[in-house]
Amino acid sequence: MFDYFLNLPRYQKRIFSVLVDAMCVPLALWLSICIRLEKLYIPDNYLVLFSFAITLIITITVFIRLGLYRAVIRYLSNHALIAVVSGVSVSALIFSASSFLLKAPVPRSAPFIYWGLALLFVGGSRMLVRSYVHRAKRILKEKVVIYGAGISGIQLANALFQGEEFQPVAYVDDNKARQGNIFQGLRVYSPADLPRLIEKYGVNKLLLAIGSAPHSQRSLILRYLEPLPIQVQTIPNMADVISGRAKIEEIKDIEIEDLLGRDPINPNNKLLDNYIRNKVVMVTGAGGSIGSELCRQILNHQPKSLVLFELSEFNLYATHKELMTLVKECRLNVDIKPVMGSVQREHRLEVIMKSFGVQTVYHAAAYKHVPLVEHNVVEGVRNNVFGTWYAAEAAIKANVETFVLISTDKAVRPTNVMGASKRMAELVLQGLAERQTDTRFCMVRFGNVLGSSGSVVPLFREQIKKGGPLTVTHPDIIRYFMTIPEAAQLVLQAGNMGQGGDVFVLDMGEQVKIADLARKMVHLMGLEVKDDKNPEGNIEIAYTGLRPGEKLYEELLIGDDPQGTDHPRIMKAREISLKWAEVEEILGRLDRACHVFDCDKVRAILEATPLGFTPNNELEDLVWKQDQCGMALPDNVLKIERVELGKTAAD
Template sequence: MFQPVVSFFSARRTIKRILTLSYDIFAIAFALYASIALRLGVISFPMELEEVGSFVITIAVTLIVFTKLGLYRAVMRYMIVPAIGHIFLAVVASSLALSISSFYLHSFIPRSVPAIYAGIAMILLGGPRILIRTYFDRYYRKGKDNVLIYGAGVAGRELAYALRQGSEYHPVAIIDDDPNKIGNIIYGLRVYDSKDFLKLNGLYQPVKLLLAINNIRQGERLRLVDKLSNWPVAIQSVPSVEDIALGRADKTEVRDLDIADLLGRDSVEPKHELMQQCIFGKSVMVTGAGGSIGSELCRQIIKLSPKTLVLFELNEYNLYQIEKELKQIALYTNVETTIIAALGSVQHSNRLEKMMRIYQINTVYHAAAYKHVPIVEYNMIEGVRNNIFGTLFAAKAAINANVDNFVLISTDKAVRSTNIMGASKRMAELVLQALSVEQVTTNFTMVRFGNVLGSSGSVVPLFREQIKKGGPVTVTHPDITRYFMLIPEAAQLVIQAGSIGHNGQVFVLDMGDSVKILDLAKRMIHLMGMSEKIDVDCDGDIEIKFTGLRPGEKLYEELLIGENVAGTSHPKIMTALEDYLTWKEMEIVLNKLDKFCHEFNIEAVRDILISTPTGYTGGGEIKDHLYCHHKEKQLQI
């Protein structure tokens, strides 16, 4: 029976407008006729030229008002209360036109007819539009999954409206903890108390609960997420206003919970004066600008209005992506910063120095490094060349180009490392510490911190992907722990540490308490609406498997080599007082290291890293691919 309606809405827009206009003309004419017939109590009555003139004027005025109010541009199936309000205004204008035209044309239309006409016209013009809207709401609801919305504020209202117009989810109810909002009706959805969740879950069987709250403090949000993690439904959230404004997300888009919610910790607001000190109005370079840390540094830096921002990156695609994003941010925030996308490797010292000289760089944030522990373990020479000599070349280029500040992004894996990646980063620290004593041109500082959630090597995206595929979730060891920090928080603290640092200082960021990876995996499983499968006979959804520690991996990470640590003016930044080599001693080590890298003498390279005060213990057998292949060939001979 609804086939004609469906066929009508599958027709072209022009045809639909002609049919809608034709119906409105008929409905207005019928309403005029019916109102006079009702008033006179007869079915037929004489129509003189004056009455016909009033009818024509009334119809024309009504259609003009409808057009001006955009009712023929609106898609009828999406019409809601505001459109009905426009119809009411048009009908009022139509009634006035009938009254005025009948007065001036001296037509025989009783004075009560315009009021009767207004009631009939409202039914005939508004009724079909409401019925069509209701029909399509019910028709399209059949193929949509039920969802609950948490939050009856602005974000929740916008999400409810957007989802009702969309084709993927059907909102069935809104949940909120504010007693003043409970019982309200928003776009046809009732607002319930969070205590009613189990009843709603049993009644509607929603596939997801969408968290639509963006205006609460992080601590409150964390407590809310902790409560929701015990509910037997997948939790997702809506994007922030900033993401929507920058085009990074659509307001109808729903996504997995923010990484901050998984971490369960509050971040400290950055000190604006420290953020600006080395950046505002200055020329800044970020090496490794397309990486996880480098790109976030760039996002924080562009907001602080530098004169020039040079993005130095080896990967062409990553460079293209971050340049495009930064230009959008600059446009959105009205920042007049010259953005330079520079392809290059930190192992090319001439390229680095020329870029720093030409753009008169004041501050360098050196984030370029190979950071993935097993990959560097399998490619030892490249890891040493990029992390140690790349830092050396960048530092010397900064000295020669009279750069004021040079900040190295280091890692907690540099402390008593069991892997080549950590040892190479500690050696990079020693290089800068030695150079800091040798010269006074550039202020060298190093910032050491743990894992950042959401980076290219983070466990969070890996766990998320494994859970979506149905598991298993792989954890290397049941007792493994890591320090975690959010990428934006880490980037802000790096910038602030660079502002308070004195030449040769090593800074350690307060990472809070270490996080047990197993607990993080379980939390993610629950927040994605699933349960852990403990054994074969268990009814759970996702199994957790332990795969064993990877090459060079430790159970626990440390941030300090010794106990010599002092506070700074920032509550989240500490300074570590550690031993280092003189530049003459460092030069001897670097010359040997360069020679052995060139000769591909991996055993000698590892011996140097062990003998130098890096804290590197050797980490067991050498895992480098080429070294192992060469050893196999020798054994075969």
């Protein structure tokens, strides 16, 4: 029956509320006199009835004017309760005034008693309905514990109480001053009480609401929570909530940055502004993970114009659209130029740089997926080595002031073609820096970035949602990790430090064991790893074996004597370089081998070059392997071999 009234149309509910109040007010008036006289009172004087009628009519009118019937009872707020108190107070005054003016035989204290009774009937009836609705909703909602009893936690509880999904049952906070207090009807417990709370309430989810706490603090909390049988999620950043980009009740999975516990360092704006502000800046590979983030951060430092150079039409469109939105929202005076093209076309690059008067280039265009480059050796070398060379030569001809190469930790003692090609690209720029001084060349080397295309973290998340298994290549494989925004920010700062031919290395923090990372992600999703020790677990971790060219660990330095810089997370490497004449000769041989698609020769040249390249697998180029299975090598490959042999003999 009660549910029937709850499902009535809105206007019918308002009529019903008016009828309830029309019964409650006369009842309260009559009971106030009964209580005062301490006996059953039967109104026998028309003046008393007339006073009752005036009070009722004016009271209902006042309630309407105060908007009491527009308030949705299930979402009754403090403002609605204030309206009830105000309306009842006016009603008591009307009762007192009307009985006095009509000289009705009403006890003087009756209006005071009436005020309390009317407040109980009018406000209490609404509170009862609200409590019933909330109780019914609580039964259907999922119980959660909120970690953090600060402003963020209280705001989150308010939002969840009104929502349809989650029902907060308690706060947990490591601040002892808050423990034992009650906020929003919820008690604040110590983190040590969590196991008991999980068992008592049957809670399966914990929501982190710790505001702008640093990643190091979040990491400590997550380390404590990981063994508990509970899924851990978090709320959006308060800055996003305040700006309207997110709602506080938008629950999301734990960010990997919180697991790493790495706090960002405030950027050195002087380093950032020198080669960006009021400059014409060009980013190659502008649609990629690093390239697009470089563009976002470059915009913040207000270049004169920003040239987006990208091969992928869709990536260029998406990045350009996003940046134009940022320019409009932030009211920036930056001209953005989306240009399609390949870094393997030197003339195209030169024309673009000269046409727009480019002063600073960030070269992020590269093929970076190790297995794919192993399967496509020539294209990997063409893009990573020759694409860098052509872009650098175009920069010299266009009088570009600064050229920054985005390199990788896989360039250090590489075991795969991708790493070797990036190390070769570094040698190319070092040789060009020695050949001329008009364009300043430098390189920035760092490891894996979180959330980039091919990153392991989103892959693990997707695999967990599908029920597993989580695929890890090797139980002992370890990697460095850094967030894309931090990597891009450090690249911009490092690029402004070099004098010419410098190799900068970013401090990536501690290496992370991928298998441990997988286990943490499973545990923090409230699940258990399925293995020999726990056959009843939820998610299995499957080891697939190292992929072609893959190493168990990565390094950032070739030597052991890095030099410090003005930034605590940027080091300068001390490494060998080659004269331009030597580099040019190697490039000539590579070009000829690539031209005839001699993958074996390409890899042999890379091995013979002082790159530290030591392949750990057979040649895996798909076309080359197919050719070796049933087709003879083209005659021009043999001619190249004879030319090379002739050169060697002449030397």
